[in-house]
Amino acid sequence: MPRPTQAIIDLEALRFNYGLARDRAVPGQAMAVVKADGYGHGIARVAQALASDAPCYAVACLEEALAIRKAGLAHPIVLLEGVHAEKDMSVCLEQSLEPVLHSDMQLSWLRGIATPPVVWLKLNTGMNRLGFEPRDLPALMARLDQQEVRVRGLMTHFACADDLADPFTQVQTAVLEKAAEAFPGLLLSVGNSAAHFRPEQPLFHWSRPGIMLYGATPMLDASGPELGLKPVMSLVSELISVRTLEPGMTVGYGATWQAEIPTPMGIVAIGYGDGYPRHAGTGTPAVVNGTRVRLIGRVSMDMLAVDLSSVPDAQPGDPVELWGGQLGIDEVAASAGTIAYDLLTGVTPRVPRVYVN
Known part of the structure; x- marks a missing residue:
């Protein structure tokens, strides 16, 4: 596969x-x-x-x-x-x-x-x-x-x-x-x-x-959908691992995020090697099974971690949207301290483009 x-x-x-x-x-x-x-x-x-x-x-x-x-x-x-x-x-x-x-x-x-x-x-x-x-x-x-x-x-x-x-x-x-x-x-x-x-x-x-x-x-004060535009690219992946982090446990390089309470965590098969921005920090939104979640810790080359507290029943294989129809790219860009131009042009050739309609 x-x-x-x-x-x-x-x-x-x-x-x-x-x-x-x-x-x-x-x-x-x-x-x-x-x-x-x-x-x-x-x-x-x-x-x-x-x-x-x-x-x-x-x-x-x-x-x-x-x-x-x-x-x-x-x-x-x-x-x-x-x-x-x-x-x-x-x-x-x-x-x-x-x-x-x-x-x-x-x-x-x-x-x-x-x-x-x-x-x-x-x-x-x-x-x-x-x-x-x-x-x-x-x-x-x-x-x-x-x-x-x-x-x-x-x-x-x-x-x-x-x-x-x-x-x-x-x-x-x-x-x-x-x-x-x-x-x-x-x-x-x-x-x-x-x-x-x-x-x-x-x-x-x-x-x-x-x-x-x-x-x-293209505007400072309005998102694409607010201007009547439709998202063209949906960047998607899946959960490849799910586990619960106990209080005091950290995740990722540098141990930059630490669990304060028992926290269900998922690992998503995408990282900066795919063009997802490494500088997207804790709190950057994503969507799992149609529900918003947040990134935690540092983005790695091939994977990133998300807090599954809002979807505690999530399992490996469940779909994840990093931006697209459920989550506007402008919001993701703002959370990551950049602009949508940077995110779209940064998606690497390793990510297959699948054309629909």
């Missing part, structure tokens, strides 16, 4: 979440962000599941785009970091990929190409990671026009869109709008997942939903 730890991926929930993003993007369109192996869900299967709904995909790098092409999909693909080597510009042309240029070095790589690929330009409106300064846009456009490079549009990325009380998103939007005034033929793309939930926030021509596709929240 295989180890019982699995990541069950509900593709119908994925399509539902994309539909919500698509509807919020109207009158624009939504490119499905499937980078980081589809946020840990499997890039090929995610892209295939969205093939009839999403008119365009967005990824971080060339390898991810080629994985989509290998899956047999011919949709437009936007490379959010552009390319990382000069030779890859020709690959973009061959594979109909649209790199997002953000540096003079990438611009220089276009010089030696007889027929350059269609590109986007990244503008730095305040995130201060990547992008050209808006004041330099006229010179950039003139340079690319001389090289006969077709620019599809302008893109920027929001720093604080997850916080409805922070006005910086409006500032960034205004910077992009002003820079784009002189180039009305260019498409605009600003909307990360959080932007879809900001009242009155323009999403322009193309939004870029990412984490919301997978059912987790």
Whole structure:
């Protein structure tokens, strides 16, 4: 029998979440962000599941785009970091990929190409990671026009869109709008997942939903279900051992948790070797037989311990959900001091992905 730890991926929930993003993007369109192996869900299967709904995909790098092409999909693909080597510009042309240029070095790589690929330009409106300064846009456009490079549009990325009380998103939007005034033929793309939930926030021509596709929240003050999103991944396993700890007994490395009263304890076949966060401490929730329990002690590489006081009749073989439909990943992430992005992309290849719907 295989180890019982699995990541069950509900593709119908994925399509539902994309539909919500698509509807919020109207009158624009939504490119499905499937980078980081589809946020840990499997890039090929995610892209295939969205093939009839999403008119365009967005990824971080060339390898991810080629994985989509290998899956047999011919949709437009936007490379959010552009390319990382000069030779890859020709690959973009061959594979109909649209790199997002953000540096003079990438611009220089276009010089030696007889027929350059269609590109986007990244503008730095305040995130201060990547992008050209808006004041330099006229010179950039003139340079690319001389090289006969077709620019599809302008893109920027929001720093604080997850916080409805922070006005910086409006500032960034205004910077992009002003820079784009002189180039009305260019498409605009600003909307990360959080932007879809900001009242009155323009999403322009193309939004870029990412984490919301997978059912987790992009916002500071609301969970995925509270935003109307459906969980896509359920991380599940089973109890492989049950015992009672007497007062004074400890469990796990470092003996960090000690029983004060007789405590039924279960060992679950999952650990940080599977991507479950080692820093998830005592009190982090899980679900056994449909009932909430709490982690106790330290997470090990291949297993973790749970307090079974709320399910005293639990036995080896009983199902455990670490996050999913019964327990929101946003709550688990908050308990572990991290975010859902980290948990989803951290699930290791050792965990089989099982696709349903």
